[in-house]
Structures are given as C-alpha cells and as structure tokens.
Amino acid sequence: MLEGNRVSRISVRGFAVASATAVTAVGSVVGVASGSTAQTNDAEAAADATLLADIPAGQQAQVQTASLTQQADAQAIAADATAKKDAEEAARKAAAETAIAKKEAAQKAAKEAKERAEAKAAASRDATRDASTFSVQSSYSVAEIQAMARQMVPSGQFQCFSNIVNHESSWNYHAVNASSGAYGLFQALPASKYSSAGADWQTNPATQIKWGLNYMNSRYGSPCDAWSFWQANHWY
Template sequence: MSARHTALPAAPATETPAPESAADTVAAVASGRHRRPPARRPALYLAAVAVGAVLVNVALGTGPGTAQAEPSAAASQAVSVADQLGLTAADASPADLGTHLGELESSRAQREADEATAAQAQAAADQAELDAQAAAAAAQAAAEAQAAAQAQAAAEAAAAAEAAAAQTPSNFHDYALAALGGDASQFSCLENLWGKESGWNPNAQNPSSTAYGIAQFLNSTWALTGIAKTSDGFRQIDAGLIYIDRVYGSPCSAWAHSQANNWY
C-alpha cells in the first residue's frame, strides 16, 4: 500500500512587528501599550501528530486490520485440523478435538497390537515350516540309513550263501588232499576218520558235549590249534590237520587210535 500524505492546514499568516527600540519599549510600558507575543497552540500540534501516526500505521500495514488477521489465521488452522479429524466447524471445540484425538490414539494402539499379533503368528508359522522340513530331512536320512543297512545285510547273506554253497564234502575232500600234499594214502585215513566223526559236516554238533564241526573238536581242543572256533569248514580242516600233526603225527596214526579207542 502506498503511503498517503495529508498536508497539515496552514496556520494563518501573521505580520511580524518591527523591532522596537529600547526607548520605544520603555515609553510603551509606561503608557500601558506593550503586548505579549501571541501564545502557541499545542492542541493543534498534538492533533497533527495523531493524524500522522494513523497514516504511518496504514502505510506499514500494522493497523487494526492486521491485528484482526492473526485470529483469522488461527481460526483457519483450527478448522483445517478439524477437517482432518472429520469434524465440522461447529464441532471443532477443544473438547471434541481431544475426544477424537483419544480415539485416534486408541485406534493406533489397537492397530499396533494387531500387527504384533500377526507378526507372532507369522513367526510361529515359519518355525513350524522349519520344524517340518527338519523332520522330513531326518525321516529321509533314517530311511536311507535303513536301506543301506538292509543292502549290507543282503550282501552279507549272499556272501554267506555263496560260501556255504562252496562248503560241500567234495570241495572239502579236494582241499584236504591238497593240504596233505596229494598223499592219497594219508587222505584215505583222514577221510575215514572224519567221515566217522561228522560225515564231513562243518555244522555237526554233538548233543552230549561241545564237540563241533568236521573234526568234532571240543571247545578246549580249539585252543591247541591256535584257530578260533568257527563254522567255516575249510578253517576247520586247517585246525584238524594241525591237531593231528601235533598229537599223532599223521592221519593214519590218528585213525588207528580212533579205531582202538573210539576217539582220537
């Protein structure tokens, strides 16, 4: 706003009296004609100052209109907050604002509680999934271990069956003859001796004693051979030939003792 300047009304022109001489002044006083200078009018000056102040306030925009604008801005801000809370201008009282703010706070607390509950449920579901995966992995590992054990058992059974199939009297005879260096006469005595004792059966068991196998060794007899008791017919032949050699010197001597005493 541009400043407006109002000219003050001009004071009435007065004639300036000519200076008086000292003699004239004394004469005037003596005759009673001397006048005092006209008195100034301070009220007029005060009015002019007031008008000027009003004009300055209008020019600077700090008059009463500005003072009224500030409450209007505050009212606009209050109405804006009320609009955000869904209140009308008539409802935007401090009490209503406080009530709605409390409702918003309660709603936010409930939302945060719901989010926390959902997060806990999700964490529990994730943990359950991990547990299920771990259980499945453990079950698979156990199944694989069981399958491996069954395969190992089957392989061992097959090997045992093959070994059992190889342990026949004819094979035992060939093995024993080879162990005697091909001596047919000594093998003939041995064939008669063990044929009488077990029939060359590696699993023969005396029902009244611990005598076992082709050579029908007692448990104490096995210790003399250095070979542990076994169901392997070939190892039984090895143990039997060691015993005969140490005690009788030859199969024919052992067979002669058996014929005379019914044991060897």
Template sequence: MSVPTPERHGRLSRLHKISAATGAAAVGVTAIAFSVVPGQKDSGNDTAGSEPAAQAIALQTAADSPATQKAGIDAQTTAADGRARASAEKAARKKAEARAKARQEAAEQAKKAERERQRKQAASRSAERAASPSGSPKQIARQIIGSEKQFQCFSNIVERESGWDVHAQNPSGAYGLVQALPGSKMASAGPDWRNSAATQIKWGLGYMKDRYGSPCGAWSFWQANNWY
C-alpha cells in the first residue's frame, strides 16, 4: 500500500467537500419538490378562499328563490300603490280647492248682482216718484227735488210767494205755487199746469236752475230783492 503524497491528499479532500455539498443540495431540492408540487394548493388556503364563493352562491340562490322574487314584486306594487294614492289625493285636493274658489266667486257675484239690483230698484222707485209724485204739494216737491237742502230753499220761496196754494193768483197775472208770470208759461211743463202741483213744481224748479243755478241760488236772490 502506497502512502498518498501531500498533493494527492489535498485533491481527495476537495473531492469529499464537493460530494458532500452536492448531496446536501440534492436533499434540499427533493424537499422542495415534495413541499411544493405544481398544481397542488394548501388545504388551509383553499378553504379560506372558498368561503366568499360559497356565500355568493348562497345569496344568488336566495335571490332567485320564488319567495324572494314575490317579496320584491310585492314591494314594487306597494310603492306603486303609494304613489298612485298620493297622486289621487293631490288631485282631489286641487279639485276641492277649485270647487271652493268657484263657490266663493259665485257668492261674490251673487252679492254684486243683488247690490246692483237694489240700486236699480231704488233708482226706479225714485224715477217713479219723480214721474208720478203724490201727496201734498210740499211732499210732491220734496220727492221731485230730492236734495233736502235745495228743497228747503225752494220751500222758502214758495212759502212766501203762494203759501203752497196751487191756485194762488196775483192781480198782476202771476199764478200758482211759484207765481209764474204769466201763469201760462207753465204749460211748457204740462197741459195740466192750472191744477197740477207736480207740473207747477217742475216748471218752477227748471226756472230757478236756468236763471240762478239752483233753488238755493234763487233763494239768495229773493232774500236780497224780495222777488226772483
């Protein structure tokens, strides 16, 4: 048996180290191959990942069930009924408001028409009294003249001229309540001037208005001159 030289001994030592390293690497690769096999998943990770998918499937199944679909339809129907009811109530309120407004306007129109009717009726009665006055000569004069102030002025003159005597006659030819001169002038107011207080008053009132502006104007002149 030969004794290895130092040089040979060094080469053998390096070969042993390389062989040991190669074996260790092979063991590591084998371990890795067994621990991670292509296409194989960790059982724990696979379980955790499958939970969301299972939940989604369960939710979809519940959503597709007849009971869920019916509940959705019922909810939509209820909402539609609510909207229709609200719309109908709104329309009913508007209709009621329109009816109330129409009734109010009709009532106002009726009041206005009644006031106008009363006004026309009063005017008609006044015209009738003026056209066909009745009563004593003084009452007839009040009806024809209308204004109490103008009537008082007219009355002051007639009281002094004739004392309200329809047939009062002056030697000068003046005649009647207002002592028209001549009395026949009053025929312009009516053919019954000799006996009608209304005809004499109408003529005398027209004369006072034409010459003095009003019975009160004539009365002012009479007070200053004792005639008019």
C-alpha cells in the first residue's frame, strides 16, 4: 500500500510539472506573462505545491487530461503564430515577384516595339539604287518609270508607293495641276520642292521618285503609312 502511494505521488508530480510547464509555454506565446519570465524552478515549485495537496489516486486521470490539454493548447497557439508569420512572408514574396515580372514584361515590350520601329524605318530607307545611278534619257515611258521605282523603293513598300503615284499623276512625271500648279509624279506644290533631291527634277523621273520616297518616309514613316493616310483623307 505504501509502495502504491509512492508511485502515485511520483506520477502526480511528473504531470504537475508538465502542467506547470505548459501554462508557462502558453503565457510565453500569447504574452500573458508580460514583464516576467517563467523559470524551470517555477514548474518545480508548482509540482511541489501539487504534491502537498496530495491528490487522490482516483483524480490522477483528471490531472493527466488537464496537463495534456494545456500542452496541446500551447502547441496550437505556437503553430498558429508560426503559420501566420509564414503566410505574411509568402504574401510579401509573391507581391515582390509579381512587381518584378510586370517590370520585366514592360521593358521587353518597349524593347520589341523599338526594334520593330527601327526595322520598319530601315526597310523604308533601304533602296537598292539611287537616282544618280540611272542613265539620263530624253524621255521615259510609264513602264520605264515604274521600273526605276521598283529598283529604288523597298519591295514591301512598292505597291503602296505605286498606289499614291497612280492617284496623283498616273506615272506622268510632267503632270501639272492646272488650278494649283502642283507638278510631277507626286504633285509637289510648289514644284521646286523636287530640287532638294536633284537639279534635274524636271527632266529626270528618278529624281522625282527619290524626292517622293524621302517625303513619305520623313512625313509618315513609310510609303504604306502614307498610303493609309491618303485612303483616309484623299491627300497626303
């Protein structure tokens, strides 16, 4: 009988220590014991106090249950705090990654747009022959003038270029507008504008073609852009 009482007291003391330790853990997590820190000897003191109470053996199950419950509560509170911290950190990381991705996408789009614009401008400027490389003739047929233009205008822009010339002069490099005085393949007004491409603008259609191509590129970006404007406004 004495031996049984001794085992009972040892068991109670162990669970009492666990119980007091669990209470201390709960206070540390939720900040109940602010301004003070539980020490190991506090748990021991609590255990000794429990021994003094001499809990009957029949109530030891209740003590065990209370101790385990307190430990579980402390662990749950600690887990909740850790989960909340991890969630906040994950949210900050995701926001930073999203911001970086958006910035990189915007930079990539801007770079691609610039490259397309430069390629388009280069294609418009890249004529295979210059006006000065054609031999001078006393007169030119429409077919000969169109052949010149095909060699001077980038292939991808020629049809748009041709559409404008068709509407403006029907490929007649001597065409004159009786009411305004506009002249040549592109109906330049005043006609002297052609002189910026060469002094022989009145007799050499290649010089007029050079001027017209430069005008479309500088004003609209390309012959096709100039043609788009012409279609919307019937002038360019």
